Amino acid sequence: MTDKDQYKIRKEPFYQAQGKEVALYEAAYVARLPVMIKGPTGCGKSRFVEYMAWRLGKPLITVACNEDMTASDLVGRYILEANGTRWLDGPLTTAARIGAICYLDEIVEARQDTTVVIHPLTDHRRTLPLDKKGELIEAHADFQLVISYNPGYQSLLKDLKQSTKQRFTAFEFDYPDAQLEIGIVAKETGTDEALAGKLVKIGRTARNLKGHGLDEGISTRLLVYAATLIKGGVEPRDACRMALVRPITDDADIRDTLDHAIDATFA
């Protein structure tokens, strides 16, 4: 059998709660309700799930979804071997068998036919049919399904089906408010709050441009990157350009404006 422990999170991840989400998640877990976390990229969704898995002492299996992903990538498939074919469980199947929290990150990236396979796992049945193998798996008592997605930039074509959405309880995450975000950046990287404050300030200037040429602003994750670079001795303005501005845009006007915001923020 698969070794559960390899999916356990050993060390407490740092997670700064923004509200009551920890308690609410615990309640959802007790009832084994599926959870959906909405929010922009890099705002702490994955970190939250990781933290909760640690807190609950359960294994965590994370799948980063993408558009090439198919149902077989989740469930499993036959593979060719020297003397015939052999079945290989996919991550969803593994999680259901061993009783892990299965986290499908950025689920809308996956194609719609893919998402349908999770349906039977999300209602009272808690089963997973492996059609090709002719097996029906009963999910382990500890199993829970968590999905995340970013409602911000997807096109209409990429939205989750209503029938899928209706199967989840949901959290709506966003970038934390300035004070909290400063705390996160400082704690996560060990920089002082003054510097973290400047980074957060720059992050917020970019978020103001959402819908005006930027699909998304600068994420908390990128702020953490910038702080890490500065910690490592990179000149702050260079670090900001590299970690905050260049990754998010190819639009020269926006780049110029954000570069100016960096200059204006550092005295």
Added chain:
Amino acid sequence: MSEAPTAYEHPLMKGYREQLSCGFPQVAEVFEDCMAEALSVLSREGIDAYLEYARFLCKMGRGVEPVLIFLEEWPTIATTLGESALPAISDFIRKMWKSPNGRAIVPFLQSLAATSRRLHSQEQMQDYMNLALAFMERTTGSIHGIHTTFASPGLPEFFTHSPYLLNQVSIAGLKNWVEYGIRNYGDHPERQQDYFSLQSADSRAMLQKERHGTLLVDNERKLDLYLRSLWQTDAHFVPYSLKFDELRKPIPYYDQLGIRLPDVYDDLILPSPPQGEGESDRLPAGEIVISGLDRYRAVLAHIVGHRRWTTAIFADNYSPFQRMAIEFFEDARVEALAMREYPGLRRLFIKLHPKPVEDACDPESTSCLRHRLAMLSRALLDPRHGYCDAQLLDFTQRFHDLMAQGESSTEAIASLALSYVAKTRRQSDQFAKVHFDNTEVDYRDDNRHLWRFHEQSDDEEMFDDHRKIELEEEELQGLPPRHYPEWDYNSQTYRPDWASVYEALHPKGNPAHIDQLLIKHAALAKRLKRMLDLLKPQDKVRIRYQEEGSELDLDVALRSLIDFKSGATPDPRINMSHKTSGRDIAVMLLLDLSESLNEKASGSDQTILELSQEAVSLLAWAVDKLGDPFAIGGFHSNTRHDVRYLHIKGYSEHWDDEVKGRLAAMEAAYSTRMGAAMRHAAHYLQAQKADKKLMLILTDGEPSDVDTKDERLLIEDARQAVKELDQKGIYTYCINLDPKADEYVADIFGKQYTVIDNIQRLPERLPQLFIALTK
């Protein structure tokens, strides 16, 4: 002065006078003064050359002016350029003299001191003269091919304006500007004069283009982004021009209609880092450059500061001095608050703020209040101001103490300003002569928003509001034209702001007419519908031969397995997957509505216009079914000054009676200036958020217009427009109804076109084409 050699004259001076030997009495009058100056700056040989050349000018038969100007100006010019510049200049003058352009000599000489100050070196002066020479050769006597009989009409104007021109543009820019004028007005004496005397609009536009510096129009988006991202606000920008009045420079300001900003800011180059500069700059010592863009940002930061933190106060109770002081203090306050948000702003403000020298103003003779306030203002901004005046230091401290408590307020800062005026008052503040030097803070607005006046009654305000509404209505009815450049293939350059496009709503007819057309084509519509259903998103495509896929492709897998068992290398691509075709296309249909559409289509009793109408109705219906964002515009033109763009359907409008009504009223007239219409339509399409942007152009002939003799010109311009659109991510496609289109359509659209020779089938072909294009 009296007539000359009455009394004693120094023998040396007498010798010079003889050397010059010029009989004009006006020369005699100024000779001694000129010589005095010449002797102080020219060498011995220089003096000889000076007199000798003056003598030539005196005798060349163009009156007294040339020699007079030369005598007066040369010493100054020689100090700027060096006296060795004379041979080249005299050579140039000689050339003008020998041509029919003698009349240009005086303006040339008259402007020479100023131009040499601009040009600064003999090499640059040589460039300038070469430029003028080429100008002269190309515009002299070129009218109707008659040889060298007429003088260049533009040359004297050019010389007259050259100091101004060189103030605006580099020699290279000047050259382009001249080139443009000669090319377009070489054989129009009057228009040439208008151009070179900066009278004509395109002359100014062209000059503007050649200017160094940052144009507001080029940077509106950046500034808009600046306001949004750093200040979470937005504004309408209204440019004003600094260019043609050099004396009184307008100052930025804002009101309900927007923020007024200069149309262009030059980069500012400061000779050396001002003292008190914070950290060391990355630039090489000796030069600090503030880009035009940053100057705009500084103005905006200042104005945003006012918009956030200033509340207007009553002006009536204050003297002009008090108001001036209040303005300086309030400006400093809002900047202090802005710098709290963005500390880096201080660097920018400090660079732009003047730094008056402490004892530059003499209070015995001059009103120094302005000077004192400018110093104080500097001190409030710049911790390293280095001033020593006790009162200045005291008030700087009080200002900072006040600000340390919070945001303070306009009221509170005004009372600090008043006590400053009271404390530092001087009798001489009343003097008429005001020390102005180095006291203007040019990134600050004029503070008109700061003041309220008791006497303005409600009635007046209401009147103003009323007027505003009227104005807005007027604007809606007749939008001002938008100007677009046009490509001149001869010179491979753009003619800036060449075509004026007026946009208007297409008049409305009876929408039922369009419904009838659709009924007429019901069978066709049915067929189209089936094709459309295929196009709709979510239809899956199977992709076979995938190494990684969603499912095993049994056929392939078996074959592979057999290969494998029999010892051959199996094909590992045994899976297949499915793909959904996403659809994210915005479409613009641009209709040629020129006169020729009124002709009957060959082999039909319908006009091309009628057939187009049917086709467009079907297409619009089809696209509406698909749900792609879709707009329709029509165009025609009557010279470059009057290109009309008729709005038929906008992206936000539905395929409803309003739109059908406009389609029903479609009419054809005038000519086809295609490039301008495409650029204008692109403007809307570009603003759409879509992966793919498609512009369909439905036309029945080649681009042409009544004011353009050269057929190639508008074809080449349209081709250029296609290139521009391509760079903007817009795919253009032409549906051409002209059977002879092959001669030109590929030149414009490359491979992106179809010629429909059987126009009767247009209603069927147009939607099909669209479907094929977007599959």
